[in-house]
Amino acid sequence: MKRSLYFVTKDLRINDNLALKLASDSEQLLCVFVVDKKWFKPSKYQSKALGDNRWHFLQSCLSDFNRSLLAIGQQLHIVYGDSLSVLVDLCQQYQITDLIKTRLPGTNENRLMESLATHMPSVAIHQVEQFTLFEESILPFAIKELPGSYSKFKKLMSNIIVPEPLSEINSLPNMFNQWLAPTINRPEWLNNKPYKEAQQGHYFDGGEHEALEHLKSYFSSDAPLTYKEVRNELDGFQNSTKLSPWLGYGCISPRQVFHTLTQFELQREKNSSTQWIYAELLWREYFQWLHFKVGEKTYQFKGLATSYPLTSFYPERFTKWCLGLTPYPLVNACMNELRLTGYLSNRGRQIVASCLVNELSVDWRFGAAWFEEHLIDYDAAVNWGNWQYIAGVGVDPRGGRHFNIQKQTALYDPDGLYQSKWIEDKALLNEPLDSVDMADWPLLNINNG
Ligand SMILES: Cc1cc2nc3c(=O)[nH]c(=O)nc-3n(C[C@H](O)[C@H](O)[C@H](O)COP(=O)(O)OP(=O)(O)OC[C@H]3O[C@@H](n4cnc5c(N)ncnc54)[C@H](O)[C@@H]3O)c2cc1C
Structure with missing residues (x-):
């Protein structure tokens, strides 16, 4: 008897969902999303993995997905805790035979699957490829031979046909009779503050619909x-x-x-x-x-380069960058938009990332981690890959990007409309980059809360 656990991750949809289709071929099915405790704790780069805006967006994605599942005979169980312990407990309690999930490149994700395989050798783990346009088997090269530049990759992919999306799933196998997992609805460690929308407007509601x-x-x-x-x-x-x-x-x-x-x-x-x-x-x-x-090089200071970047960690500069208090109004406006809404245009992201690395000489990983906390569209590969690219430690054969802030302001905000939308207190704009006391020590402490 096939008793499956569909481990829902970044596949919150019932259309074009091969993992769910595979799960539908089971006698009994449990659909689970784990909200991991770790996401809410600051990392070594001071930021959390999941900030307020994305958490708000994610909750609407989960509700929408649950509504879709209810309509086809299933339900989404949201469990709070440590991902590995939750999955091991559920596999044991329900005598799961098959665990199905979407294959993702993140190293933490992969470690989790490896640990689960060690703890539960009897469970068959199926990682379904559907987060990308192409499956690994139709790439015209082995992954280790992936070209070192995007343009070469694009050329190689020019004749490869993107598969058709699958149709909507309209029925699923039975649920288990009893729900055995702990039923804490909102644990203490969860951010239970009411969500505050940016006054300037917000753009996105989560969910497949x-x-x-x-x-x-x-x-x-x-x-x-x-x-x-x-x-x-x-x-x-x-x-x-x-x-x-x-x-x-x-x-x-x-x-x-x-x-x-x-x-x-x-x-x-x-x-x-x-x-x-x-x-x-x-x-x-x-x-x-x-x-x-x-793999892990995605998150390392040296990235894919052969030497280390000439940057370091300057707490005051980093804090000012995060809070939109640098001497660069355009950067401040972008950082405010990001912090308040969880979204920033691609050009905005490039400008602020370049500023952190080039003008402020701060280690790029602190910026990438801040983006991880705040972007509602956060994607590990895309975020850290783009940061590496700008910091000159990524795939870019030209080695880094330095955006001229004055020029970018003249090009993209000549009348200052964007800046006035996102900078409320103009008095704060003349802050020097580094404040010093008589002994030349920075006055601000690290506090990006
Ligand atoms: C420092 C930095 C960090 C970034 N972090 C993320 C991230 O965490 N998640 C994320 O989705 N995008 C990230 N991007 C890429 C890009 O900024 C966003 O994908 C884009 O702004 C999203 O808006 P859109 O959907 O309107 O994009 P569009 O311009 O409409 O592009 C369509 C789609 O193409 C993809 N795309 C666009 N630009 C890029 C790019 N530069 N690299 C890879 N894919 C791209 C996205 O999936 C996007 O939705 C980052 C860019 C930079 C410079």
Whole structure:
């Protein structure tokens, strides 16, 4: 008798979900999402893995997914605790034979699966490939041979066909009769503060329904036809697809996005902008496979480079960067938008990352970890991969990116509209980079709370 546990992670959807389809071929099924205690504790880089905005977004994704499961005879069980202990307990209590999940490149994820295999050797673990456009078996190279530059990767992938998305799942096997896991609804360690929305507005509601609605609305408009011209703007909801938060939690799959884009090209028009959207999806793809290839190097100071960057950790500078209190108004505006909403345009991300590394000389990993806490679209491979790229320790053969802040301000915010939207207290703008006392010691302590 096949008694399956579907370990829900970044696949919160019932459309194009091969893992759920595989799980549907069981006699009994348990669908579980684990909210891990570790996500709420600061890491060695001072930031938590999951900040308020993403936690808020995730909860709406989970509710939406649960509603979809209820409609097809199942339920999502949300369990709070340590992922490994929760999974081991559930496998034992329900005598699980098969654990099914989406395959992801993150090193913590993979360690978790390895530990689970050691603790529960009798459970067959199935890791289903569906977080990427392509499966490993159809890549025209072995992962260890992944090209060292995106452009080579893009060229090699040009003739590879993206598989069609799967149809919606409309029935699932029975649940177990009894729910045996601890039923703490909201443990103490969870952030139980009420969620506060940014006054300037918020953009995203979580869940597959919202994702599909947004996908349809973006590709029913003319926006894809001008994507290339406007994608670098700092503001404006239609200036890029805004699909990343839903892609991050798998409320939609990259294949669904690709096929909607292809339909648009067939029915409306194919131009350099529509092709650029595909090129960005391929960047996402490239970073996923790169993470599979380089593993832990994704998170190391030296990254993929041969020598260490000439940066360090300056607590005051880092704190000022996080809180939008640097001497650079454009950077402050971007950092405020990120902290208050959990989203920042791609150009905004590039500018603030370059500022941290180049103007402030701070170790890039602190910035990447701050992004991890705050971005609602956080994706391990894409975030740390992009940070490495800008810090000059990644795949970029040109070695790092330094954005001229003055030039970027003149190009993307010449009238200061974006800055006035996100900077409330202009008096704070003239802060020097480093404050010193008589003995030349920094006055601020590390406190990014
Ligand atoms: C320092 C830094 C950190 C980043 N961290 C993340 C992250 O954690 N999660 C994340 O999804 N994106 C990240 N990005 C990439 C990019 O900024 C966002 O994907 C994009 O801004 C999301 O908005 P959008 O969906 O409107 O993108 P669009 O411009 O509409 O692009 C369409 C899709 O292509 C992919 N994409 C776009 N730009 C990139 C890129 N530079 N690298 C890889 N994939 C890309 C995304 O999946 C995106 O949804 C980061 C970029 C930088 C410079």
